[in-house]
Amino acid sequence: MLPKDCREMASNKSEEGRSLIYSKKKTIVGERQVRRRLAASVKNILQDQSQDAVNNCLHNQNSDTVSNTYLPTYSDNINSDISDDSSEHSTAADFTVITDIEDNIEVLPVASHTNNTASNLAKQLQRWAVDNKITHLALNNLLKILSPFHTDLCLDSRTLLNTPQQAKFRKLENGELIYFGFSKFLAEFVSGKFHIKDNIIEISFNIDGLPLFHSSSTCLWPILGLIKHNFVQKPFPITVFCGTSKPSPLHMFLDNFVSDLKVLLKDGFKYNNKTYSIKIHSFVCDAPARAFIKCIKTHTGYYACEKCTQCGEYFNGRVIMRSVSCPKRNDLQFQLHIDEDHHLGVSPLLDLSFGLVSCFPIDYMHAVCLGVMRKLLNTWTCGKLSVRLPAKSVSTISQYMVNIRKCIPFEFSRKSRSLSDLARWKATEFRLFLLYLGPIVLKNVLPISIYENFMLLHCGIIILCSKTHISLLGYEFAGELLNKFIKHCEIIYGKEFLVYNVHLLCHLSDDVAKYGPLDEFSSFPFENYLGQMKHLVRSYHKPLQQIYKRLMEMGNFDFNVSENKIDTSLEHNMGPTPCHGKYKQFQKLKYGNSSFSTYSHSEANCYFLKGNVVIRVYNILVEQDNSNIFLYGKQFSNYSSLYTYPFDSNLINISVVSLLSSDLNLYSISDISCKCILIPLNSGTAKWASLPLIHKII
Structure with a gap:
């Protein structure tokens, strides 16, 4: 029970008594919190007593039972009350104190763990x-x-959540930024159990802007890093700026980033008495961001091309670039500002002493998917009459794409949509159309000249997206196809079609020669992370502080890696199975970067290539004795070319398949070359177009 003075005050129901005794609404609390509340209440009640008496009682109090902070003069009475009520239990340390609104104290035993x-x-x-x-x-x-x-x-x-309460924000002219730095993430990376070849760490960087709200000009400009390695991981933030426009001044925005990276490039990163060399892999940015941080003309300028010295010409309200064979720029020319018409100032990145031409590859997500492919589709649906498709043809294409949504595998984050939603298509949807669906849904709908022109673009990009295709046909051949596409565009669509993004196609093969397939230096992983970062903002109030706190709560610097594990799931016993051997049966298999399913579970995810043969999976089997994994399925026996221009599609395993075999065979997971997407053809027969997944190749 509480001391008599406290009970009298509570019974009088005075405002002062209620504010002291009932200041906490919670009725069940821990022992420490109860001691704090009792001590604080009694101290306020007896504040007129002398401080000497209070100190004397504090000195005599048992510190194991009650905290010495804010103890009242009659704390011995409190201890005796607790001891009396809990005499049937073992020790005071094993109790949890529960109080109710009537000031009764009940002590319950608590387990030692x-x-x-x-x-x-x-x-x-x-x-x-x-x-x-x-x-x-x-x-x-x-x-x-x-x-x-x-x-x-x-x-x-x-x-x-260990939410940080303070952070060092730096003010700029039109906003503020927070600097995370490199050290914490690099420490997490090198401390992981990953093989780092020759102790060299290559980092790709991305700088881009994204709007935060529809009703204001507030935007983010993060600097992100991505370690290039043989596994899938997410980017990490280095700097995040939030303001009403692009960060200004530029040198203050890049100051900490450039100074720290300069030290890392020179001295390396030291961790546990080991030094790792840091190298710049690339800067992957869209055209406006590249122009901004390099201090050069934007993509609408006459000397805007970052790869060659071509001078654009003004035609029908836009600057066009017709040539595909102008002299190339190099890093030394950029550093010396040889072409004064190309530069607007001195970039702070020049202090890093790396190639500001060679290390800025063309990002095909923006230039090709959101650039050329979107421009083509807009031209076909609402361009000038000479190349615009009839409404019936547009409807036919749209209906076809809606009907094949169920055929799109797990690996595609977005399914195919109607052309009526073209204004809302994302980059992954344009990529899906360009690499997989376009040759199928456009065949026999587009005029032959326009269709073959599109096939030049399709074949050129699909070669540059795959190591296998590059080694087979060569990036030079892909470059020739893209150059031919540009020249034919001028004939079909007119000179006004040859804008900046279309011109950049003639330089893509050079970047592939240096960096490898297009997905090695695309913005797709960075754009995914930017979308996640945007969703961290929950209100209009202090968005940068919100982002900082959410990132720290997420443990953003913990290294997350998607390992190429082999996993099975959804066990069943419905068959079919071979007549010999004992197997466990599953409906799903995770292998590398792809997921496979049985035909009964998912018709879109049950196809794979073994060499150049397409297999449909009917069961996933695991041996009970040694856990070997097999795919039990049937193969297609009839193959023909999906297209023959500009080359036979069978060369890159794109075929029209039919006549499924009636025989079931076992295939080891080592037989899988890659996963396939099968699209039914509109021919009225049981035929499918088979295309290997090149952006998720195993």
Whole structure:
């Protein structure tokens, strides 16, 4: 029971008494919190007593039972009350104190492993809250519900998530930035169990802007890094700027980034008495961002091309570039500012002493997918009458693409949509159309000249996207196809079609020769991360601070890697199985970067290539004795070319398949060359167009 003075004050129901005794609404709390509340209440009640008496009682108090901070003069009475009420139990340290609104104190036994249990629960709650993007308000409400049953659990979401309270933000003219740096992420990377060849770490960088809200000009300009290695991982933030326009001045935006990277390039990164060499792989940016950080003419300028010295010409309200064979720029010319018409100033990146021409490859996500492919589709649907498709043809294409949505595998984040939604298509949808669907849905719909012109673009890009195709046909051949595409575009669509993005196609093969397939230096991983970063903002108030806190709560610098594991799931017993051997049966298989399913489970994910033979999977089998994994399926026996211009599609395993065999055979997972996408043809027969997945090749 509380001391008599406290009970009298509570019974009088005075405002002062209620504010002291009932200041906390929570009825079930931990022992430490009860001691704090009692001590604070009694201290306020007896504040007129002399400080000497209070100190005397504090000195006599048993520190194992009650904290020496803010103890009242009659703390011995409090201890005796607790001891009396709990005499039937073992020790005071094993008790949890529960108080109710009538000031009664009840002591219950607590297991000795309570702290460990609470710690494990806290970690699980933290991971759950971060993974599911739970707001602090919702998490606080959950903690209040759990606290009566887990009294050692913290009561505030900020404590649970280790939310930082302060950070060093730097003011710029039109906004502010936060600098994360390199060290923490590099330490996480090198401390992982990954083989780093020759102790060399290559990093690709991305600088881009994205709007935060529809109703304001607030935007983000992050600097992201991505370590180039033989596994899939996510980018990491180095600098994040938030303001009303592009960061200004530029040298202040890049100051910390350039100075730290300069030291890393010179001295390397030291960790555990080991030094790792740091190299710049590339800067992957869209055209406006490249022009901004390199201080050169934008893509609408006459001397805008970053790869050659061509001078554009003004035609029908735009600057066009017709030539595909102008002299190439080089890094030394850029450093010396030989072409004054190309430069607007001195880039802060020149302090890093790397190639500002060779290390800025063309990003095919923006230049080709969002650039050329979107321009072609817009021209066909709403361009000038000489090349515009009839409404019936547009409807035919749209209906076809809607009908084949069920044929799109797991690897595509977005399914095919109607052309009526063209204004809302994303880059992955344009890539899906260019690499896979276009040759099928456009055949016999486009005029032959326009269709063959599109096939030049399709074949050139599909070669440059695959190591296998590059080694077979060569990047030079792909470059010739793209140059021919540009020349034919002038004849078919007119000179006004030859804008900056179309011109860049003639330089793509040179970048592939230096960096490898197009996906090795594309913006797709960076754009995915930027989308995730945008969703960290929950309100208009201080968006940069929100992003910083959410990233720190997520443990953003923990190295996350998607390993190429082999996993099976969805066990069943429905067959079919071979007559010999004993197997466990599964419906799904995760192998490398691809997922396979049985035909009964998913018609879109049950096809793979063994050499140049297409297999349909009917069951996934695992031997019970040695756990070998097999695919049990049938193969197609009839193959023909999907197209013959500009070369036979069978050369790159793109075929029309039919006549599925009736025999089931076992195939080891080592037989898988790559996964296939099969699209039914509109011929009225049981024929499918088979295309290997080149952007998810195993």
